[in-house]
């Protein structure tokens with residue numbers, strides 16, 4: 244919001260310069276005879292630059308909301324990307340994301356939406372953070388389905404990784420590969436680390452075990 248407010252201010256400066264080229268200022272008989280083109284172009288350029296990132300993220304939130312609704316099968320799911328300031332002020336500042344079952348609101352903390360955006364721009368050059376960003380979105384979306392137990396939620400996300408990645412536009416083969424990397428890497432490491440990370444892990448999150456939902460498009464099939 245801060246960037247959009249600043250953008251609006253610079254847009255106003257540009258429009259004011261143009262306006263007084265046609266309408267006299269109070270106390271003057273005639274309009275400003277020479278509008279400063281350089282000033283107008285500079286202020287318009289600053290306004291556009293300030294608005295670019297918020298608008299890009301707003302469009303990305305709309306895209307992620309469509310994906311979250313398909314994954315959760317809930318029309319009330321919607322995704323919000325926290326800015327750095329949002330994240331600092333968030334009551335769940337230490338969580339990478341959180342979801343509210345009642346409202347359907349999914350929040351991804353800074354910089355996870357950016358990580359996901361970069362990942363989708365070039366999934367072949369995937370980084371561990373990029374791969375995890377898909378899992379994070381999927382995990383939070385599973386909460387909107389009604390599951391609040393973290394280990395069960397994370398396992399639902401693990402199994403739906405490829406489904407989520409494909410909905411996000413990643414090709415089938417890469418989606419499956421990244422899903423396996425996510426499960427065999429980050430997910431299993433959580434079990435080994437234990438503690439806070441361990442609450443997201445279950446030994447039963449494995450093919451044929453209690454948390455296997457036997458989905459036709461699971462990464463385990």
Ligand SMILES: [Zn+2]
Pocket residue numbers: 382383386393396
């Ligand atoms: Zn969770």
